[in-house]
Amino acid sequence: MRQAVIQLEESMIRQVANAGMGRSDVLKFWFGESDEVTPAFIRDAATASLQQGEVFYTHNLGLPELREAIARYSSSLRAPGAGAIGMERIAVTSGGVNALMLAVQAVVNAGDEVVVITPVWPNLTAQPAIMGAVVRCVSLRPVSGQWLLDMDELLAAVTPATKLLILNAPNNPTGWTLTPAEHEAILAHCRHTGTWILADEVYERLYYEPTAHGAAPSFLDIAA
Numbered sequence: 001m002r003q004a005v006i007q008l009e010e011s012m013i014r015q016v017a018n019a020g021m022g023r024s025d026v027l028k029f030w031f032g033e034s035d036e037v038t039p040a041f042i043r044d045a046a047t048a049s050l051q052q053g054e055v056f057y058t059h060n061l062g063l064p065e066l067r068e069a070i071a072r073y074s075s076s077l078r079a080p081g082a083g084a085i086g087m088e089r090i091a092v093t094s095g096g097v098n099a100l101m102l103a104v105q106a107v108v109n110a111g112d113e114v115v116v117i118t119p120v121w122p123n124l125t126a127q128p129a130i131m132g133a134v135v136r137c138v139s140l141r142p143v144s145g146q147w148l149l150d151m152d153e154l155l156a157a158v159t160p161a162t163k164l165l166i167l168n169a170p171n172n173p174t175g176w177t178l179t180p181a182e183h184e185a186i187l188a189h190c191r192h193t194g195t196w197i198l199a200d201e202v203y204e205r206l207y208y209e210p211t212a213h214g215a216a217p218s219f220l221d222i223a224a
Contacts, residue, residue: 062092
């Protein structure tokens with residue numbers, strides 16, 4: 001077994017979840033999932049698909065009609081003036097973890113430098129470590145009851161030697177997110193250094209500041 005895998009440590013989130021599963025006297029804040037059952041129309045559609053025999057391989061990137069629907073939905077969440085997202089830019093995976101790991105595998109080689117904004121969901125530091133990358137963390141800091149990013153520290157950490165910058169915004173576990181100006185600064189800097197950006201924006205709808213499009217600011221609002 002690869003040494004990078006042997007050296008992985010179990011996350012404390014998993015330890016807490018294992019201790020609390022099956023108990024009715026705890027609030028389940030350990031995973032980023034809803035406390036409600038998947039809506040009936042989705043479950044019914046999945047059941048109908050199985051009953052119709054839709055159980056074979058399909059297009060590598062996912063069903064075209066599904067990718068078209070995702071492209072329309074994602075485009076609807078972009079800031080006014082942002083370009084539409086075409087289905088050719090969409091790939092369907094088996095889940096969020098799988099999508100992130102595929103992205104890391106596509107970009108990172110052993111020995112590459114990866115910068116991660118922390119605190120963060122543990123998989124986002126574990127995945128580049130599994131690939132043999134050198135992971136450097138830039139930590140958010142609590143200031144007057146909120147988490148803030150020291151932009152100067154981040155930009156100093158991301159150099160031409162940095163292969164990939166990983167960030168999760170809106171952030172799990174802090175709720176921190178990037179402002180539009182911070183998105184602009186990070187994108188411009190990473191283009192200058194030749195650094196890839198892996199932005200986990202899965203919580204973009206869990207954003208309660210007023211916006212015209214009902215979602216958190218995104219790199220997709222500005223990246224052509």
